[in-house]
Amino acid sequence: MHVFGPTELVEEVHKRGLCVGCGACVGLCPYFLNHRGRTVQVFPCTLTQGRCFAACPKAEVDLDEISRHHRQRPYKGAPMGDVEQAFAAKAGPEMPVGSFQAGGVVSALLIYALQQGLIKAAILTGRDENGPKPAIASSPQEILGCAGSKFTTAPTLAAFNQAVSEKISPLGVVGTPCQMTSVAKWRTNPLKRDDFVDPVALAIGVFCNWGLDQRQLVSFLAERTDVSRIRGMDIPPPPANALIVDLGNQKMTISLDEIRPFIPETCHLCPDMTSEWADLSVGMFEGRPGWNTLLVRTQRGKDLATGAEAAGLLETMPMPETNLAHLREAAKIKKKRAFMNMNKRGLLNSPDKNGIALLRVSAEVARSILEA
């Protein structure tokens, strides 16, 4: 993977509207900062290579290289990536009570990992009165405090960078597909540093179709309610076509058509719905409220899920093939659409004048996805 510097990051990612504000470049240096969901470079930096570029999930992401590093095989372009096992899952009887988005599986896995000493802290997305907020959680309480989907883009990985700089290790990281891509890219040591240490012991990805621009959503909601009253949000499966905002004692329903304009363009270029580069991926389980879909992708993921279940923190059931097929189809549609969009904008493989592509895959895989 070729690593450029901050100037190229600004030119090729920020100015082309590709930055999703994941936080991968935030906290590494004084130059990239995130405020209310948006990442900016406050002063130019003259370096020709930087960790900012190395970590960015929207610049020079070579999926073949990532796949070879993490999965020891070339990237094939499967709709949901590499899936070893698929379950319907929810928090087990030993789990403390929490206000989970669905089954509480992410919290259960993290609490188990923490209890077993597999991780020292988890990188999560919490929430304060201003919106989603990166968090370093090192206790079950802190983990439970971050439960619940946020639906807006968030600079979660700023907390990852902070934890790394504070030498907190090993780490569990929970994030969206873009964030899991960044972490996976970062873990390949793209800068080929001799002193590189991989601090990630566990990567849990969440399913994501798209995020919403934090500022636009907040100002939209602020016109309708007191934003500080918001306890949570939910987007129920189709055909609901609605965002349900939990205001504590009442719920507000907003048509998705009203908020779709707040989806950043870059989300339409994202080929990953299920966080393919995580050890485990967690999403909603369609048609079964209170349950999650759990995809196990790595040996590490498999061991964790098995252990958590044995410890009574997790409960699983086999995932019916019809459900899995449905999920696969949705993931395939997202991937194909993203590849088409990238292709249209010249961001796929074909480098721009500076030789920088958003994503690189083999020509063969690209063709198979585009023709799928």
Place this chain on the structure above:
Amino acid sequence: MSTITQDRPGESLLLQGNEAIARGALEAGVQVAAGYPGTPSSEIIESLASAAEEGRLYVEWSVNEKVALEVAAAASFSELRSLAAMKQVGVNVAADFLLHLAQYGARGGMVLISCEDPGALSSTNEGDSRQYARMMEFPLLEPGDFQEAKDITKWAFELSEAIRNVVMVRSVTRLSHGSGKVALDELPEKRAGARFRFEGPLTGQMEGPVASMPNTVFLLHNRQQDKLRKAAEIFETSPFNRYTGPDRPDLLIITSSACHLYCKEAMHLLGIGDRVGLLKLGTTWPLPRRLIGKHLMAVDRVLVVEELLPFLEENVKVLAAELCERTGSIRFYGKRDGTLPSVTELSPDTVAKALSTLLSVAVPSPPIDYRKGVQEAAAVGAPPRMITFCPGCPHRASFWSIHNALAMDDRKGFVCGDIGCYSMGLYPAGFETLKTLHAMGSGTGVASGFGELGQFGLNQPVLSVCGDSTFFHAAMPALANAVHHQSDILMVVLDNSGTAMTGFQPHPGLRQDAMGRMAPAIDIAAVCRGMGARVEVCDPFDLDQTRSTLLQMLEQGKGVQVLILKQMCALSPEKKSRKPFEMSLDPEVCVGESCGCNRLCTRVFGCPGLVWDKKMKKARIDEVICVGCGVCASICPAGAIQKREAA
């Protein structure tokens, strides 16, 4: 005792031009002096203030130049001699009152000193106030050297009383800030008593109400023009207009002000004293018609040497046209034919070049070893430096936070600048934060206008900055305007507790006046709240709090908000000798050019107290220059810079 109050008539002192002007005023028995600081004028009021401490006169730093002229006028109306001093732009501020003042006239001798800055050495413009004399019909005097700076000022009071109108004395940077030998006259013992007479008719120059109304304008205007004619008559024999040279020169130079010295030097350099006549004028409006006519009759060619616009040139040409039957045809050289430039200041070199062309004489080259010496000295001369804020300057910290907050806010917010050291916010020193810059108080006025454009789709946050002295000078009306019209602006008052750029003169927000007396201080925050603005106050050295306050105010966005960033100027007398923090930098921790810093402190923050050690590839603190403000400890991403409270 200050230098200029020495009562030693006949003796000579080395005086700065501005001190000579102040001495001239003292010799004339000036009793009230007022001004607003501005380079190159500030030392006049400062010198007089030192004399005021000896009880000779009343001196104030007024809130702005218009008020200064009004304060001085009140003394004149009370039959005292008074002076107002300001820089060229200040005359514009005072101009509205000046028009009315000149129309009615003065009682006690009243002198307006305008110190101007051709070449904009310390200005953002090359304003030329001589035009006011013609436009508003009062006399203009221009001293040609340091002795004249004193003598003309002194005489200006007599002239003012002779014609009963205000007289403008115009100086320029090279005269105001140069120094020369000045022979002293006596200082008067007598102090006049003040009385304001208003019992007479509305048009009574010395005893009526001082006012002009539509029905008195014609009478007053006629009276004003009579005064000018009287002045012109006096000027015919003024010793400040001098001619040197042959009876029938090849070329006549007409000049005034410091240019007269450049002409003398250029003539000396070219050795053309026998061919060229030099008519040096000290009274440049109205022109003495007979005197000029006499000299024009003796020549065919005239070069007018003056700085900036062809003021003198055009006025002489008008006379030449009127007198053409007697003078015959004359070829004029100056600005209008491009012989001399109409911008920037002149020098002996520019004048010598012009003369060399006109007279076909070569400019002698300096000796070869002299030229070599100059080249060698220049080669190792001062290294190129970026214009910047002093070490420990609160403005650097303020702009750091404003810049970062605007960048993070990411809506292309911008700052309307104002006049002060903080005008450098336009440059990298202030992270190029300012996007407009005009006159005193204009930042907030322009912002007030931008803040109304939301209805037309301007969705960028609008900020203004202004200093504490500027706040009182001209920003208050702009703020009132913004509040009343519900403009959406964030005004940042960079309160460094003084008129810092011009030398720390007091202003109404401070507890001391120009004469060192205790004075009630006006609270800027209370004024803003009183006007209806939402006000926050922060210490700009607290970067985190300042930035988060700015971000929160930017987000709030509606109506007029004021953020006062209060931290004393690093050069303030109270701060100057004290280091609040001992700073240290651990080179082991400094990551230098590596990813993660890339010299943030020396490449971007740019405090002169921080030095990049090229050999070690580490930052270093220059202990001699560092004033220990502690701000760099907050910006260092590696934690290499530490601050420890000084004992």
